[in-house]
Amino acid sequence: MIVDNAVYVDGRRTADPSSLEQTFETVQERNGFAWIGLYRPTETELGEVATEFELPDLAVEDALSGHQRAKLEKYGATTFVALRPAHYIDETEKVEFGEVHVFLGEQFIITVRHFEWPDLSEVRHRMESEQRLLELGPIAVLYGILDQIVDDYAPVIAGLENDIDEIEDQLFNGDRTVSRRIYELSTEVMTFQRAVNPLGDVLQGLRDALAASGADETLRDRFRDVHDHVIRIVERADGFRQILQNALLVHTTLVGQAQNDEVKKISSWAAILFTPTLVGTIYGMNFDHMPELHWVLGYPFALALMLATGVGLYWAFRRNNWL
The missing domain is CATH 1.20.58.340 (Magnesium transport protein CorA, transmembrane region)
Structure with a gap:
């Protein structure tokens, strides 16, 4: 379903159309851009949006089926971005992964969300409070979404780090169930790596496109900052995987002893x-x-x-x- 549908002109929200046709007409009349947010859309709902904004069929199919890795694809004037947000659940000490798909055009940005998080309404409110940034168009909204998703990786990193500390305590206290927990946590870390690692290429591709188009330097700096955060997160995740591999070796050695x-x-x-x-x-x-x-x-x-x-x-x- 469509959870929010607005038209922005010069960084301000100027209209809340009641239909997709009205959205398209308003964008053309006011020379602004549309930001449409969909949450768990049906094939019919997404099909109507795709028809109105001429979205590529292959990208629409990916958005419906889900289970995509983070990627950046160019279809003529439309850019399709698939993202894998992550969420750490303290009660179960587990990491859950979601999906966000973004269709980006010169006068529109359409987000397709299949999970309750991340809450993109927070991104919308934050972007609406930064008029000068929102004046830069749909690409600025994409920056806001990427920034939110990457920021949400921080609690996941903290949760995984805490789990590893607990494993180290179990390891040297002779807990025989620690091997199972090491295996489960290693699986979570690898899944997290698969979600985060491709994001570096996505951001690099966006930065190259911005540089080639001569985009605003402030926006380019912001994308670079997000890219730097992703690199650090990838390095931390790689370190976690190495620590867990070493922990499994230590556990095997201790069991042998x-x-x-x-x-x-x-x-x-x-x-x-x-x-x-x-x-x-x-x-x-x-x-x-x-x-x-x-x-x-x-x-x-x-x-x-x-x-x-x-x-x-x-x-x-x-x-x-x-x-």
């Missing part, structure tokens, strides 16, 4: 119990010609030998940290 310690303990006790058994086996063979068989002190001597060898082995294993 714990198993070795268990094997040492079992082997030590087996040796301690085996020695008295060996002595008892020897003196239980009942041969007629055994030197100690008829010795009065033979029995206490055998017991003392068993005890002495057991204690001696126990002391030796303790000294070598096997027990």
